[in-house]
Every structure is written in C-alpha cells, then in structure tokens.
Amino acid sequence: MSQKLLLSAKEIDIILHRLACQLIENHTHFKDTVLIGVQPRGTFLADRIRQILLNDYHLDTVDLGYLDITFYRDDFRRGEKPLAANSTDIDFVVEDKRVVFIDDVLYTGRSIRAALTAVQSFGRPSEIELLTLIDRRFSRHLPIQPNYRGRQVDAINQEKVKVHWKENEGEDAVYLVGK
Amino acid sequence: MSELSVNHLLGIKYLNKKDIDLIFETADHFKEVINRPIKKVPSLRDITIANLFFENSTRTRLSFELAEKRLSADVINFSAASSSVKKGETLIDTVNNILSMKVDMVVMRHPNPGAGVFLSKHVDASIVNAGDGAHEHPTQALLDSYSIRERLGEVAGKKVVIVGDILHSRVALSNIFALKLQGAEVKVCGPKTLIPKYIEKLGVEVETNLRKALEWCDIANMLRVQNERMEISYFPSTREYTQQFGVNKKLLDSLNKEIVIMHPGPINRGVEITSDVADSDQAIILDQVQNGVAVRMAVIYLLASKIKR
Numbered sequence: 001m002s003q004k005l006l007l008s009a010k011e012i013d014i015i016l017h018r019l020a021c022q023l024i025e026n027h028t029h030f031k032d033t034v035l036i037g038v039q040p041r042g043t044f045l046a047d048r049i050r051q052i053l054l055n056d057y058h059l060d061t062v063d064l065g066y067l068d069i070t071f072y073r074d075d076f077r078r079g080e081k082p083l084a085a086n087s088t089d090i091d092f093v094v095e096d097k098r099v100v101f102i103d104d105v106l107y108t109g110r111s112i113r114a115a116l117t118a119v120q121s122f123g124r125p126s127e128i129e130l131l132t133l134i135d136r137r138f139s140r141h142l143p144i145q146p147n148y149r150g151r152q153v154d155a156i157n158q159e160k161v162k163v164h165w166k167e168n169e170g171e172d173a174v175y176l177v178g179k
Numbered sequence: 180m181s182e183l184s185v186n187h188l189l190g191i192k193y194l195n196k197k198d199i200d201l202i203f204e205t206a207d208h209f210k211e212v213i214n215r216p217i218k219k220v221p222s223l224r225d226i227t228i229a230n231l232f233f234e235n236s237t238r239t240r241l242s243f244e245l246a247e248k249r250l251s252a253d254v255i256n257f258s259a260a261s262s263s264v265k266k267g268e269t270l271i272d273t274v275n276n277i278l279s280m281k282v283d284m285v286v287m288r289h290p291n292p293g294a295g296v297f298l299s300k301h302v303d304a305s306i307v308n309a310g311d312g313a314h315e316h317p318t319q320a321l322l323d324s325y326s327i328r329e330r331l332g333e334v335a336g337k338k339v340v341i342v343g344d345i346l347h348s349r350v351a352l353s354n355i356f357a358l359k360l361q362g363a364e365v366k367v368c369g370p371k372t373l374i375p376k377y378i379e380k381l382g383v384e385v386e387t388n389l390r391k392a393l394e395w396c397d398i399a400n401m402l403r404v405q406n407e408r409m410e411i412s413y414f415p416s417t418r419e420y421t422q423q424f425g426v427n428k429k430l431l432d433s434l435n436k437e438i439v440i441m442h443p444g445p446i447n448r449g450v451e452i453t454s455d456v457a458d459s460d461q462a463i464i465l466d467q468v469q470n471g472v473a474v475r476m477a478v479i480y481l482l483a484s485k486i487k488r
Binding site: 068070071072076085086087088093117120121122123 | 222
C-alpha cells in the first residue's frame with residue numbers, strides 16, 4: 001500500500017488561515033452565522049477554523065455545532081458494516097441562520113446530501129454553504145460543490161484521501177493512500 | 180461498529196452484555212433525536228413493520244408504533260379482537276398472510292409463552308417480542324435498565340428489588356435476566372404464593388418482608404397484581420396485600436436513604452403504590468415511558484440493519 005503526502009502541517013496551517021479569511025469576507029461578524037462540523041471527521045476541521053477565527057482574528061463569538069448524519073444516510077443496510085452513530089451537539093436554533101457545513105473531504109457528495117436533510121430537524125436556515133479541506137473532483141455522484149475549498153485533488157476511485165489531525169492522529173497531514 | 184448477536188429480539192436470555200451496551204449506546208442517540216423540534220429520522224423508510232397484538236396493551240403498543248414512525252418505517256396494526264383469529268385461523272397462517280404483503284419485521288404480543296420463538300422458526304421476518312404470556316417482555320426490561328443507568332450512572336453493582344406479583348410477570352423475568360447480565364444484585368419480594376418455586380436458581384434472593392427489602396435496595400421496581408391472570412386467590416384481600424406489600428410515602432420517608440421507585444405500568448394507584456409516591460421525585464415512572472420510545476427505536480434500528488435486501 002503506497003502513501004503519498006499531499007499536504008504538510010505547514011501547508012494545512014496556511015490553508016486553514018486562508019479559509020478563515022474567506023469566511024470573514026462573507027460573514028463579517030458571524031452574528032447570524034453558525035458553523036456546523038459534520039460528524040465524525042468534520043468536527044476537527046470545524047474546531048480548528050473556529051479557534052483561528054477567535055484567536056487570530058479576534059471575533060467575539062462563533063457558534064459551532066456538530067451534526068451526525070448516520071440516520072439520514074442513503075446507504076443504510078447496503079454496506080457490509082452497520083453504521084455507527086455519533087453524537088449531535090447543536091445547542092442553538094438554525095432558523096433563519098446562515099449555516100456553514102464543514103467537512104474534511106468532499107467525495108461523492110452523499111454525506112452532504114444527508115447533512116442537508118438532517119439539519120432541517122433543527123429549523124429552516126436562510127442559506128447553507130459548504131467548506132471542505134479536500135475536494136476530490138471528478139468523483140461526485142450528486143450536484144454538490146463547495147463554497148470554500150482548501151485543495152482540489154484528482155484521485156482515482158481506488159485511492160483514499162486520509163486527513164490526519166494533531167488532536168486525533170498526532171500530526172497534521174493529508175495523505176493519498178493507494179491500493 | 181459491532182452489531183447485535185441475534186436477528187430477533189425474543190427475550191433477554193438470548194442476548195449478551197455487548198448487545199445490551201450496543202442497544203443503550205444507540206438509544207442515547209435516539210433520545211437526543213426525540214427531543215429535537217423535528218423528532219423524526221428517515222433511516223427505515225423502506226422497511227414495513229407489522230404490530231400484532233393478540234393481547235391488550237396501551238403503553239407498549241403506542242410506544243412501539245411511535246418508535247417505528249420516528250424511524251420513518253411504514254406501520255400496520257393488527258389486534259386479535261377484530262381479526263380472523265376469531266374465525267379459527269392459526270398463528271402461522273395469520274402471520275404468513277401478513278408477510279405475503281411484504282412485511283420485514285413483526286412486533287408481537289401474545290398470551291402464550293414462547294409464541295415469538297415459535298414464530299421465528301416458521302416465518303421469514305425479524306421478530307420482536309412485545310410480551311409473551313408470563314414469559315418475557317424484553318423491551319420493558321431494557322428500558323428499565325436504561326432508566327436506572329440514566330438515573331444512577333450505571334446498572335452494575337446496584338441493588339434492585341422487584342416487588343409484587345412475580346409469578347405472573349414477564350416484566351420480572353426479563354428484568355432478572357437483564358439485571359444479572361449487567362452485574363446488578365436482585366431480590367424479589369411479594370407474598371409467597373406469588374413467588375415461583377426455584378426462582379433462586381436464577382441467582383436472585385427471596386425476601387418476604389417489604390421493609391427489609393427496601394432498606395437493602397437502591398431501586399424498587401413495583402409490579403402490578405395481575406388479577407386477569409389469576410384463576411384462584413393468591414392472597415386474602417387487596418387491602419391485606421396493600422398493607423403488606425404496598426409502598427407509601429410514610430414507609431419511604433422512614434428509610435435511612437432515598438431509593439428510586441420504578442413501575443412498568445399500568446399503575447393500580449392505592450394498591451401496590453400510593454399516588455404521592457407515584458408522583459414524587461423519587462419515582463422515574465414517566466422517564467421509563469419516554470426512554471421506552473428511544474430504546475425501542477434502538478432495538479428496531481439495530482435489527483433492521485441486519486435485514487439484507
């Protein structure tokens with residue numbers, strides 16, 4: 001199994017700051033904006049972006065929630081393994097809010113499709129945007145595109161893109177893993 | 180993620196500790212779901228579930244139906260009172276007729292012990308036992324343990340006394356299996372006539388003095404006297420039963436600690452438990468009902484995830 005480094009810790013740091021700046025451009029004070037990390041892997045990215053917004057760009061408050069999409073997925077009973085649920089933690093109402101979904105890798109688009117359905121359980125947002133660290137283009141099954149993308153990657157279907165986070169895997173890095 | 184070791188929920192005695200942990204972890208997520216503004220998830224939208232009730236039920240039936248609807252399953256209901264069972268149709272024929280309408284799962288309550296096991300051997304659908312005679316009522320025991328876990332943190336090491344009509348109670352038997360599996364200590368308490376012989380073989384102790392039982396326990400699960408299942412008199416009068424085995428506020432206040440009171444319902448107020456106890460903060464009776472929906476959602480979700488197309 002081959003493994004190629006796509007992004008180093010330094011590159012990830014630069015990209016996260018750029019993404020945070022792009023969010024500020026569109027959302028200024030984040031008064032009516034909420035960030036939602038998509039479980040399980042989008043939560044690390046969402047935490048980081050929020051930390052950068054608060055610490056480096058001195059925003060007062062940025063609402064952040066986690067959304068679990070397990071019960072909204074379209075592949076229930078189709079895979080080999082049963083789907084394990086994660087916790088949903090949204091302590092605000094998304095009614096009339098500008099929601100930004102945050103996920104680490106955008107691949108087929110099916111997770112985001114599920115998230116679009118799931119978030120409706122918490123109200124009707126005024127708009128929904130998508131921020132993703134890695135955009136695997138040419139592999140989409142649905143017409144879903146990110147509003148903010150860290151890096152576009154052309155990977156064939158047999159390959160996997162793995163995002164490592166310091167708080168979980170001990171390092172910040174993105175790898176392309178071959179068969 | 181692990182999956183259940185069984186394809187049907189026929190009784191607690193067929194489950195292992197890991198199954199119970201998995202059901203509780205899944206129920207935690209559903210408990211969060213049912214407290215949202217929109218209490219519904221689309222997971223089971225291609226699953227059809229038949230609720231077959233050959234015996235009366237209010238709580239269990241509504242709880243199952245709600246759990247199924249919260250998971251977006253299609254639901255059909257059947258009660259024996261208004262069906263062809265009265266015309267002499269057998270159980271297997273009734274169920275196979277229903278299954279030929281493409282039903283994936285059957286939730287069944289039946290007056291005969293073992294009806295669920297029997298059915299699971301003869302029909303091609305996932306079976307959930309919603310009470311079979313005086314045998315088992317597994318989802319009730321699961322929601323009872325889940326409620327204990329929620330109130331006291333864990334079930335292991337807790338002391339539970341089950342009070343009342345143990346002889347006719349499927350709730351008692353399922354609870355004994357579930358509590359022992361999770362490492363709780365269990366005593367049963369009631370008139371000797373309503374305690375089955377050899378119940379000690381299940382690893383429980385018998386206590387006929389209610390005060391002693393309550394002083395020992397952390398949780399008291401109060402059962403109803405099932406007059407409808409009694410062909411003979413097991414105790415002299417309801418009044419005498421209440422004096423010996425009924426729990427009232429005065430008795431609870433005289434204990435040296437605060438115990439948790441549970442009741443599977445329906446309550447006979449003033450018989451096994453007085454109103455001031457049933458409505459007090461010590462009682463978690465309504466929590467049990469709410470948790471029942473979450474636990475049943477978890478059971479149905481986990482069983483449905485094993486149905487392959």
